[in-house]
Amino acid sequence: MAITVVGSVAFDSIESPAGRCERCLGGAATYFSLAASYFTDVRVIAVVGEDFGAEEEQVFASHDIDTQGIERAAGKSFFWQGSYLENLNEAKTHATELNVFGSFEPRIPDSYRDSEFLFLANIDPILQRRVRESMPQVKLVAGDTMNYWIKDHKPALLEVLKGLDVLLINDTETRMLAQNSNLVQAARSVLGMGPRMLVVKHGEYGATAFHRSAESGVGAKPFRAPALPLEHVVDPTGAGDSFAGGFFGYLASQPDITPAAFRRAMFYGSVMGSFTVERFGTERLEQLSRDEIDARFDLFREITHLD
Amino acid sequence: MAITVVGSVAFDSIESPAGRCERCLGGAATYFSLAASYFTDVRVIAVVGEDFGAEEEQVFASHDIDTQGIERAAGKSFFWQGSYLENLNEAKTHATELNVFGSFEPRIPDSYRDSEFLFLANIDPILQRRVRESMPQVKLVAGDTMNYWIKDHKPALLEVLKGLDVLLINDTETRMLAQNSNLVQAARSVLGMGPRMLVVKHGEYGATAFHRSAESGVGAKPFRAPALPLEHVVDPTGAGDSFAGGFFGYLASQPDITPAAFRRAMFYGSVMGSFTVERFGTERLEQLSRDEIDARFDLFREITHLD
Numbered sequence: 001m002a003i004t005v006v007g008s009v010a011f012d013s014i015e016s017p018a019g020r021c022e023r024c025l026g027g028a029a030t031y032f033s034l035a036a037s038y039f040t041d042v043r044v045i046a047v048v049g050e051d052f053g054a055e056e057e058q059v060f061a062s063h064d065i066d067t068q069g070i071e072r073a074a075g076k077s078f079f080w081q082g083s084y085l086e087n088l089n090e091a092k093t094h095a096t097e098l099n100v101f102g103s104f105e106p107r108i109p110d111s112y113r114d115s116e117f118l119f120l121a122n123i124d125p126i127l128q129r130r131v132r133e134s135m136p137q138v139k140l141v142a143g144d145t146m147n148y149w150i151k152d153h154k155p156a157l158l159e160v161l162k163g164l165d166v167l168l169i170n171d172t173e174t175r176m177l178a179q180n181s182n183l184v185q186a187a188r189s190v191l192g193m194g195p196r197m198l199v200v201k202h203g204e205y206g207a208t209a210f211h212r213s214a215e216s217g218v219g220a221k222p223f224r225a226p227a228l229p230l231e232h233v234v235d236p237t238g239a240g241d242s243f244a245g246g247f248f249g250y251l252a253s254q255p256d257i258t259p260a261a262f263r264r265a266m267f268y269g270s271v272m273g274s275f276t277v278e279r280f281g282t283e284r285l286e287q288l289s290r291d292e293i294d295a296r297f298d299l300f301r302e303i304t305h306l307d
Numbered sequence: 308m309a310i311t312v313v314g315s316v317a318f319d320s321i322e323s324p325a326g327r328c329e330r331c332l333g334g335a336a337t338y339f340s341l342a343a344s345y346f347t348d349v350r351v352i353a354v355v356g357e358d359f360g361a362e363e364e365q366v367f368a369s370h371d372i373d374t375q376g377i378e379r380a381a382g383k384s385f386f387w388q389g390s391y392l393e394n395l396n397e398a399k400t401h402a403t404e405l406n407v408f409g410s411f412e413p414r415i416p417d418s419y420r421d422s423e424f425l426f427l428a429n430i431d432p433i434l435q436r437r438v439r440e441s442m443p444q445v446k447l448v449a450g451d452t453m454n455y456w457i458k459d460h461k462p463a464l465l466e467v468l469k470g471l472d473v474l475l476i477n478d479t480e481t482r483m484l485a486q487n488s489n490l491v492q493a494a495r496s497v498l499g500m501g502p503r504m505l506v507v508k509h510g511e512y513g514a515t516a517f518h519r520s521a522e523s524g525v526g527a528k529p530f531r532a533p534a535l536p537l538e539h540v541v542d543p544t545g546a547g548d549s550f551a552g553g554f555f556g557y558l559a560s561q562p563d564i565t566p567a568a569f570r571r572a573m574f575y576g577s578v579m580g581s582f583t584v585e586r587f588g589t590e591r592l593e594q595l596s597r598d599e600i601d602a603r604f605d606l607f608r609e610i611t612h613l614d
Binding site for chain 1: 395488489490491492494509511512513515517528529530531533536537538539540567570571574606608609610611612613614
């Protein structure tokens with residue numbers, strides 16, 4: 001089943017101890033789409049500027065990602081500059097230029113309207129809500145957000161949460177959203193805000209899914225997916241969006257969303273995140289094969305399962 | 308098979324957001340012994356002062372822990388005072404009084420000499436080495452250490468590492484010991500110092516075992532054990548020592564040390580650590596049943612396994 005994703009398509013300049021990458025293709029919707037494209041059909045809603053050319057278009061096209069919903073506007077694309085020189089787990093932002101993204105008005109092509117899955121990547125919650133309400137037919141809606149929206153746009157964000165099936169955020173965001181430093185208590189509080197499932201991403205330590213009991217169909221117990229202990233982390237940018245793409249892409253590829261499918265989706269999320277950080281930007285994510293993905297899935301099973 | 312453990316038996320005064328505990332029974336050898344006692348016979352080498360009375364003796368006796376090697380000296384027992392008020396993951400030390408521990412000379416009772424397993428809890432590496440050399444017959448030796456010894460007593464510590472089969476330390480200690488911020492590279496470097504296996508404890512995120520390839524018999528891949536997402540963490544003191552006790556106690560209870568036994572030992576380590584933090588000091592660890600332990604083992608399997 002097809003996924004529609006709304007979010008940023010951007011250029012990133014990134015510096016890490018492994019080197020640098022100037023104006024790489026980036027953005028949450030880009031990482032999400034590429035990761036999900038190995039599992040199912042993906043359709044993107046975004047806005048780009050005149051600097052988005054044939055080369056960038058080709059990255060999407062070569063993964064059969066539908067870009068009809070990517071609007072071309074006069075001006076430059078969203079641009080982010082950051083570094084991980086002191087801490088590979090947390091980016092230091094040097095510049096954020098919204099450019100054409102500053103006046104983004106998501107428009108949904110008619111051909112996207114039969115999508116059964118919707119992913120609201122990290123953008124202004126007002127836009128997330130507008131897209132959600134424009135696609136009432138979707139079966140499953142997942143979304144992401146960040147500290148900026150939690151801190152300064154909470155009322156709008158709370159409206160979005162009411163319409164989500166799955167929220168995917170990190171430890172810090174979970175604690176900030178719930179205003180509670182205990183992760184389990186914070187998770188319960190977030191689940192009370194709307195989502196049926198909360199996936200907390202722990203970076204190098206994997207991720208934990210929390211869910212409301214009977215309603216979710218997967219029982220009241222959490223589920224932990226590992227991360228691969230990596231010898232060479234080149235660039236952590238996009239790992240969380242790639243997790244979301246692997247998680248949601250796998251779910252959308254399944255005939256039924258069973259508890260077992262959710263568990264496997266958590267593993268596929270971790271798998272896609274682990275590939276992304278191996279190279280700068282989307283480089284690794286662009287070159288994968290389904291065989292490589294499944295081999296790493298098997299490795300993740302092996303390093304966590306008792307027998 | 309019996310384990311001999313050398314380490315501290317102490318009194319701790321602990322403050323956490325959940326309350327406080329004045330002069331609770333503590334010390335690495337205490338937590339280790341109690342955790343391991345649910346799996347196998349445990350013999351302790353330590354020194355205590357005149358404040359160690361019948362009540363404390365009874366804690367060991369009620370778990371059939373052999374205390375012949377606990378020397379009674381004139382003066383007070385080792386005392387530690389700490390708090391977790393700002394950060395449940397890291398203790399703030401307010402006082403450390405070595406007392407009788409300052410002149411500790413480990414003496415090994417003859418009845419301990421047929422122990423096949425030896426655990427060197429976190430004490431002066433000079434003492435760890437002396438005990439190791441006095442017990443040449445042991446089959447498997449594991450040990451712990453801490454930032455203080457890594458920083459200021461590294462040559463003595465490196466001598467201890469040469470004689471270890473398994474080293475159990477946390478993320479920060481691993482990176483400090485290897486002087487490398489990448490955990491995988493740091494782990495390889497530590498394995499080059501002597502131990503055949505390194506268990507890195509991640510606190511609330513579980514633990515990862517790294518090992519040298521063929522030699523260890525468990526292959527070159529790491530293994531990850533989870534931690535239980537806990538709603539109420541009362542007191543993290545002793546969680547790492549309890550992990551070590553569960554891990555090593557389970558191994559010692561097995562007829563053969565197979566790769567599967569190592570994996571299960573990692574889970575039992577996490578299980579014992581997860582119980583310890585539920586109450587102050589050793590309270591929870593004192594009251595367990597093997598059924599409770601195995602139920603939590605099954606829960607850990609359930610929250611990490613795909614099917």
